[in-house]
Amino acid sequence: MAEANTILEVTAASCRFDVSAPALSRLFSAEPRRILRAVENVSFSVQRGTTFSIVGESGCGKSTLARMVVGLQRPTQGLLDFKDIRRADGSFGPPRVQMIFQDPYASLNPRWRVGDIIAEPIRELKLRKDESETATRVGDLLEIVGLSRADASRFPHEFSGGQRQRISIARALATEADFLVCDEPTSALDVSVQAQILNLMVRLQKEFGLTYLFISHNLSVVRHMSDHLAIMYLGRFVESGPAEDVFGRPRHPYTRLLLDTIPDVEKPNRERRPMSGEVPSPIAPPPGCAFHPRCVQAVERCRTEAPALRREGELEIACHLA
């Protein structure tokens, strides 16, 4: 059931890619069609002004899901429904959605001055009356993200990685975005810079009531900023719930494995298990529970029967043993 404050409702969304060889060569080799299940039957809702984080290893389908949410990838099945909201400027309609990418350099036009990069959506969406108001807004946005008004005349290559990510954020805010899909926005940055960008994002969320869908392979990155957390494995959610519950009492063996790999400042001497094994191919997922080949607790049932995602209070979990 969608809650009153729901801004995005995703229902049974799947994305499959046909990665078969060309039809002619399959005709001669009798090779069957190969379907890659990047995202499989994923449902969740995001509440306005909160952060919903999706965590999983490389290849588990996080980016495909993010691309579906921003409309860059069509779902093969299912629905992604943005609810109409009352925006900060008083207008009513679907939220403005923007994406922030991992590599801020690749997403900023290197030949444009920063001022023009940020001004482009303001001009395109006619969000300010004239060039003078646009320039003022660009300067304000640069200050909001911790840069200076004078930075408008510089080029992206003159900035550090963290500063470039600040420019990407300013550009997203320039569109008056309500909903930011952040795909590993800090993983290309040094750890100390990561923290600065995360702090900036938390501050902006409070200041502007932003909603985040935050994608990361690293649980420690999302730990302090998530309201809701979903753990993804081979295209499916295996555990999801309020972040404090998932962190405080992880139920799925995969969530526990992900948690085991991150340092704990409160227990620096805690034994950390390295992540072992690899994510299986989404073209030929293992039978039963997709995680069973890597699960130390797996029993016979896990090898033959896929666990359904079942609800327990606010948590959802797909494991026969949890």
Ligand SMILES: Nc1ncnc2c1ncn2[C@@H]1O[C@H](COP(=O)(O)OP(=O)(O)OP(=O)(O)O)[C@@H](O)[C@H]1O
């Ligand atoms: N356009 C595409 N065509 C075919 N396969 C694709 C396509 N896009 C993604 N995939 C495959 O879908 C699976 C999920 O990819 P996705 O990029 O969503 O995972 P991810 O969890 O974001 O990983 P990473 O962190 O490495 O980007 C992978 O096996 C990937 O190779």
